[in-house]
Amino acid sequence: MLELACGTGRVAAALGAVGLDIDFAMARRAVARGVPVVMGDMRRFAFRWRFPLVLIPWNSLQLLDAAGRAACLACVAEHLAPDGLVGLELVDVEPLDAPMAPVHADDTASLAAALTWSGHALVYRRRYTVGATTVENVIELHPVADAELAAAGFEIVDRENDGPRRRLALRPLDNLR
Numbered sequence: 001m002l003e004l005a006c007g008t009g010r011v012a013a014a015l016g017a018v019g020l021d022i023d024f025a026m027a028r029r030a031v032a033r034g035v036p037v038v039m040g041d042m043r044r045f046a047f048r049w050r051f052p053l054v055l056i057p058w059n060s061l062q063l064l065d066a067a068g069r070a071a072c073l074a075c076v077a078e079h080l081a082p083d084g085l086v087g088l089e090l091v092d093v094e095p096l097d098a099p100m101a102p103v104h105a106d107d108t109a110s111l112a113a114a115l116t117w118s119g120h121a122l123v124y125r126r127r128y129t130v131g132a133t134t135v136e137n138v139i140e141l142h143p144v145a146d147a148e149l150a151a152a153g154f155e156i157v158d159r160e161n162d163g164p165r166r167r168l169a170l171r172p173l174d175n176l177r
């Protein structure tokens, strides 16, 4: 089993998957959890193995632009074993046209966030304060329609909606197998 963009290894450790991530600090945390991690880019990776299951949990595919998503899904298709499946989780959150607002605060840390729409992506702006240190960063989450997955050569064989989360099981369309 392969998890793309495994981050800290939350999912890969629980499921016994091999992880791939582009960020060394994330990979190091996953390795500390016992996950075998390969450092790499989910848009272009090459393993000699083929996997019965490729997982892309949380919102990782949505971090990529349209060309990146297409490249990633093409690479995934190449790495699936016969009858292999893809487990994809997407997050469909509505933008809030509001300034940055507190989301969480306790004795040691606080988080403020804003969620706006740029015209092509959801812009998630976050400001963390831990002790005397404040870090601010921005991620863009791109919407992914079911039609995009079909255009990339996958059919949806199962689906679960859990609040803003869309969990899909995908398999390559017959002409790609």
Ligand SMILES: C[S@@+](CC[C@H](N)C(=O)[O-])C[C@H]1O[C@@H](n2cnc3c(N)ncnc32)[C@H](O)[C@@H]1O
Pocket (backbone or CB within 6 Å): 004, 005, 006, 007, 008, 009, 010, 011, 020, 021, 022, 023, 026, 040, 041, 042, 043, 056, 057, 058, 059, 060, 063
């Ligand atoms: C939201 S975290 C995913 C966490 C993990 N999948 C989970 O469910 O707990 C997003 C991860 O994507 C990774 N990432 C972003 N762009 C990537 C890329 N092009 N290739 C591989 N990993 C990437 C980041 O380093 C980060 O660890």
